[in-house]
Amino acid sequence: MATFSTTATVDDPRISLGDDGILLPARGGGDDGSGPGLPDYATRLRRARLGLLVALTPVLMLFVSFSSAYVVRQGLPTLDPRTNALVRDWIPVALPKLLLINTGVLILSSVFMELARRQIKGQAALASAKSAPGVSVVDQMRIPWLAMTFVLGLVFLFGQWAAWRQLAANGFYVATTPSSSFVYLLTGTHAIHLMGGVLALFIAGVASLLRRSAATRSIVVEVTAWYWHFLAALWFYILCLLEFAR
C-alpha cells in the first residue's frame, strides 16, 4: 500500500515569499500618530466604512423580518371554533402624536450628527498639520455638535418611553392586540439599537479625554454618524409602516 511521506524536512522550510520578500512592510505608510502596527488613516477609514455597511445588513434583515411578520399577521385569518368561520382580529392602534415630535427630534439629531462628523473630520485633518514642525493653528470656537447629538438622542429615547406611557394610558399594552404588540416591538427594537448609537457617541466624546488620536476619534464618529442616519431613516420607515399600513 503506497503511502505518502513528506520529503520536506524540518530544516528545509520550502517556503517562498516571491520577490524574496521585500514587500510593503506590514506597517502602513504615513504616520498619522495612530500608533505602531496600524495601517494608515485612509485604510482604516475605508475598512471601518465597509464594516459598518456589512453590520447594517443584519439590522436591516431584523426589521425586514419584523415587517414581513407584521404584514402577514395583519392579513391573517384565523379559525374561530365557535363559528367554524375564519375571522381577522386586527385592530389598528391610534399612534400617540408624541411620536411625531420624537421624529422631529431624531431628524434634528441627525443634522447635528452630520455636523459633528464633518467637524471631527476637519479636526483630524488639522491634527496631522499641527504635528508638522513650525505650524501653529488657532483653535476656532467649537460648537459641541457631538454633545448636542448625544443629548438629543437621550431626548428621543425619553420621548419614546413617554409615548409608551401614553399608549398604555389609552389601554394598549404589549399583548392587548397584535397591532399594539408590533408597535411596542418595532419601537422598542429601534430604541435598543439607538441606545447603542448613544453609547458610541458617549465613547467618542470620552475618547478625547482618554487622549485617543484625532484620527481614531474621527473614524469612530464617522461610523456612528452613518449608523445614526441609518437609524433615523429606519425610524421614518417604521413610523410610515405603523401609520399607513394600519
Next chain:
Amino acid sequence: MATHEFAAQESHAHAGPQGFIRKWVFSLDHKVIGLQYYFLALAAVFVGMFLSLLMRIHLVAPTAILPFLGDIKPETYLTLVTMHGTIMVFFVLTTAPQGGFGNYFLPIQIGAPDMAFPVLNMLSFWTTFLGFIVMLAAFFVAGGAPLHGWTGYAPLSALQSSGPGEGLGADLWIISIAIFCIGALMGALNFITTTLDMRAKGMTMMRMPLTVWAWFVTAILGLLAFGVLLSAGILLLMDRNLGTSFFVPLVTINGQLTGHKGGSPLLWQHLFWFFGHPEVYIAILPAMGMCSQLLSVFSRKPIFGYKAMVYAILAIGLLGFMVWGHHMFMSGMSPYTAFAFSIMTMGIGVPSAIKTFNWLGTLMRGRIRFTSPMLFAIGFVSLFVSGGISGPFLAQPVLDIQLHDTYFVPGHFHLIMGVASIFGIFAATYYWFPKMFGRMMNESMARWHFWFSFIGTYAIFMPMHYLGMAGMPRRYSQMTEVSYLHGLIPLQKFITYAAFITIAGQLIFLVNLFWSMFKGTKASDNPWEATTLEWTTATPPPHDNFGGRTPVVHNGPYEYSVPGAPRDFVMQTDPEIKPSH
C-alpha cells in the same frame, strides 16, 4: 537563502501580547481565537454525541435503567433530541468549520496579518461561549431542557404549559440561540470585511483558495439569515412571556384556554426556515471548500473547473434563500407555493452536482497521495453523494407526503450535513494540525479513525432511509405503541450498536489530537508540499502571520504538476508560472 532572510526579519515583526490572559484568554490574535472556537466545538460535539447515545439506548430499550441517570422518560427523550440537534447544528457545525478554521486560516490564506476587527473577533468568540453556557444551563433549571425539537415549532414551543421543559428551559434555549446569533453576526462581519479589504497584493478574488470562497459566502449567508432567526426568537420570547399572539392561535392545553388568539404557527415556520435552510449551507459550504482544497493538493492536480466551483458556491448561496418552503410541504401551506418551492429545490441540486463532478474530475488523471486528510476528503465526496441522492426524494412534494417526518429525513440530513461536515472538520484538522502545532498527527491512528468513522456512519445513517420508507416517524421516544413498528426494532438495534462502535472510534481521534500536540513528529513548514499562503510562512505562524512582511501573489492556488515547472507544485508567491505547453 529564504531561511536567513526570514529569521532576520523576525525581530522587526509586530510583537505579540504578553501575559497569560492577554495571550490565551482574551487574545486578539485570530489564530488563538480560531483554536478557542475549535475547542469549544470539540467540547460541544462530545456533549452532542453523548446525548445521541442516550437517545439510541432509550429507543431500543425504553425501560432500561441507566447508571447515574436512572430511567429515561418519554419527555426526557425529547429533551435529548432537542438538545442534540441544537448543540450539534449551532455549536459544532456552525462553529468549528467557520469560527475555528475560518478564523485561523482565512487571513493567512489571503495574506493578511489578522482579521479586520480583532477586538470584535475576540468578543464574537466569548459571546458564542456564553451562548453555549446558557444552552447547557437549560438542563439544570426547574423543568429541565425543552422538548420541542431543534426546530422549535409553535405553539408547542410558545406555551409554557405544553409540556415538561417548556418553562424556563425553553426560555434559556431561545436566549442562548439569540446570543449565538449575535456572536455569529459579529464573526460574519469580520470575515466579509477581511476578505474584501485585506487581500495581499496579487491575491485577486479569482486567485483565492476555494476554502476562502466558502468561508466568505458562508459569512454572507450568516449575515442575512441570523437576523431573521433573532427576530423569530424575539417574537417567540414575547409570546411565551408577555402574552402576545404572534404564533399562537386560540388554543387550549388540557382544556384550559391560554389567553392567546389569532396567531399563526405557520409564521414561525416561515421565519425559522428562512434562516434554517441557509443554515444547512452554512454548515456544509466550508467542508466543500476544504474538500476541493484537499483533493487538489493530494491529487497533485489543479481543481477541475475553478471558476465553475466559484459560481457553484455563489449559486448555492443565492438559491439557498429561495427554497425554505420545502421544509413545509405538509404544513398547511398552499400547495401552489409548495410546487414553486419544489422546483427551486431541484434547481439547487444542480450546483451541488456540478461540484461533485468537478471533484471526480480533479481525481481523474491525478497522482493520488493517501494521506489522512485525503482519506477524509474522499470520504466526504462519498457521503455527500449519498446524502445528496436522498434529497430529490424529499424535494418532490408527492413523495414527501410519505417521507416527511419519518426517519428518511434524519437519514438524509445526517449524511449530507452532519457527517459530511464532520468529515470536513476532521480533514481540516489532520491537514492543518502541522501548521497550527508544528507536529504531525499520528498517521496510523488517523487511519483507524477514518475507517471507524466512514463505515460506522454509513452503518448508522443508511438504514434510516429504510426505516423511513417503512413508515417510522421521527421523534418517537419508543416503538412499542404502534404494531407495525415492532418489526423495525431489529434495524434500530443495529443502528444503536453501530452508533456505539462509531463513537468509540472517535476516542482514537481525541487521543491522537492531544498526544500529537506534545509527542507528534516535528513538522516542516510545508509537509504536504502545498501551494497556498499558509505554507509559505513559519510553523506555527508568527503573531502577525508573515513576520513583518506581506506576501505578493503571482499564481492561482492550485498550480500542481505544471508542465515545465521545477517541482510538482508552484506556490502562490513563486514567480508567475506559465505552463510550457
Next chain:
Amino acid sequence: MGLILLIIIWLITFVSTYFFVAKTWWLPVGASAAAASIDHHFTTTFILMGVVFVAAQVALGYLVWSYRDRGTATKVAYSHGNTNLEIVWTVLTTVLFVGMNLASSSIWASERFRAAEANAVQVEVTGMQFAWYFRYPGPDGKFGTTKPELEDASAGGEAALGLDTKDPTSKDDVVTGTMVVPVNREIEVILRAHDVIHSFFIPTMRFKQDAVPGLAIHMHFTPIQTGEYEILCAELCGLGHYKMHGMLKVVSQEEFDKWLAAREAEKQ
C-alpha cells in the same frame, strides 16, 4: 490504500442498493386510489437516483484506485477543467432533476390542487395531546359549533371536542375514537387541532397532512381496500407524541351505513 477504498466504497454502495432493490424494509401496501401513481413515481425516482448513486460511487472508488500515486511512472494530466463538459453535465443534471419533479407534479395537483368532490364523505379529524377524535356531521349534514370553554377530555368524545350541545346542529354530530369510512368513496377530511401542531399520517393511504391550530384544513383521499390501518401522529406534539395513535377502519358501504345509522340513533 486505493484498492481498499475502492472495495469498501463499492461494498457499501452495493449493500445499500441491495436493500432498496430487495425492498427488505419498504412502503406498506398502498390502499388508496392515489397509491398506485405515487408508488410508481417512487419507483421512477429510485431508478433514476439509484443509477446516479451507483455511478458516482463506483466512479469515485475506481478513480481513487486507478490514479493512485505509483511513483515516477505516474504522469499527471495538468488541466484546469473543461468548460464544454461543465455545460453538458449542468444541462443534463438540470433536465433530470427538474424533469423528474415536473413528472410528479400532476399527481400533486390531483391530490392537492382540487377540492373534494361534492358527494365526498366528510369526517372532521381533530388532534389534541394525545389522541385523535373523529366527527361526522350527522343527518343534518352540518358540523355543529364547538367552544373551547366547554372542552373536557376526561368526559368522552363530544366533551373532548367541546361540542356545544345547546346548538341544534351539534346534537346530531357523531364523535368517535376510531375512524370508520366506506371503501371506494372519496373521503373529505377536515383537519383541526386544539393545542399544538399534530400531523395526520396514514401510511397505507399515502396520506399525511399537518393539523394546525387556528386552521381547518380540507384534504381528501379515496380508500380502495377494506381493512384496518394505523393512523400515526407525524409532528412532534409533546411527550405523548409516540403514542398518539389511531385506527382507520375501511368497510363496505353497507357496513358503513349501518354503523353510522347506529351511531346517529344513539344521538336521538
